Amino acid sequence: MENNFKKFANENLQPKTFTFDNINLGKAKEIIKMYPKNYKESSIMPLLSIAQNQNDGWLPKKAIEYVSAFLNVPEIKVLEIATFYSMYNLSPVGKNHIEVCTTSPCMLRGSDEILVKLKKLIGANIGEVSKDCVFSLNKVECLGACVNAPIVKINQNYYEDLNLQSVEELINKLRVNKKIKIGPQSSRKGSEPRKN
Numbered sequence: 031m032e033n034n035f036k037k038f039a040n041e042n043l044q045p046k047t048f049t050f051d052n053i054n055l056g057k058a059k060e061i062i063k064m065y066p067k068n069y070k071e072s073s074i075m076p077l078l079s080i081a082q083n084q085n086d087g088w089l090p091k092k093a094i095e096y097v098s099a100f101l102n103v104p105e106i107k108v109l110e111i112a113t114f115y116s117m118y119n120l121s122p123v124g125k126n127h128i129e130v131c132t133t134s135p136c137m138l139r140g141s142d143e144i145l146v147k148l149k150k151l152i153g154a155n156i157g158e159v160s161k162d163c164v165f166s167l168n169k170v171e172c173l174g175a176c177v178n179a180p181i182v183k184i185n186q187n188y189y190e191d192l193n194l195q196s197v198e199e200l201i202n203k204l205r206v207n208k209k210i211k212i213g214p215q216s217s218r219k220g221s222e223p224r225k226n
């Protein structure tokens with residue numbers, strides 16, 4: 031069953047506390063300065079992203095409480111955002127969290143087949159973590175890079191111009207901790223026109 035990492039992790043997985051480490055505390059303070067003092071809610075999304083990155087790619091309840099207290103905004107406002115956007119995970123993800131865009135432009139360029147292939151390669155369905163915890167899989171709406179469809183996001187980076195072969199190569203490399211090229215997996219650079 032698809033759960034898309036939108037269900038809070040069981041209590042036994044929830045940490046007892048959460049606070050930003052020193053580096054992230056500095057980043058959070060800089061972010062707050064970017065917005066007018068009376069629009070503290072504007073910082074919720076970037077602060078949740080920082081919290082998620084600090085906590086291995088998912089947001090525990092304590093992180094949501096912490097961001098709410100840090101910004102002095104009602105917890106429900108933070109919760110609304112954390113539960114709405116697919117970019118926030120409320121339960122643990124794999125070391126490589128894969129998000130496959132299946133919206134129309136990516137679908138027309140083969141994302142459905144890529145999703146099927148990925149499920150087989152990593153041995154996990156949508157909303158699941160692979161047995162070895164190296165991968166997790168999610169299906170998302172447009173990632174905003176349609177010009178290089180089909181697109182897959184893995185952790186913080188986009189992998190573009192994919193096909194079944196390049197997806198398999200990416201997974202094989204990640205499995206053995208090899209570095210993978212970010213961006214287009216074809217020969218073109220950025221979004222330049224195809225040469226063939």
Ligand code: FES
Nearest residue numbers: 131136173175176
């Ligand atoms: S439709 Fe996939 S990135 Fe926009």
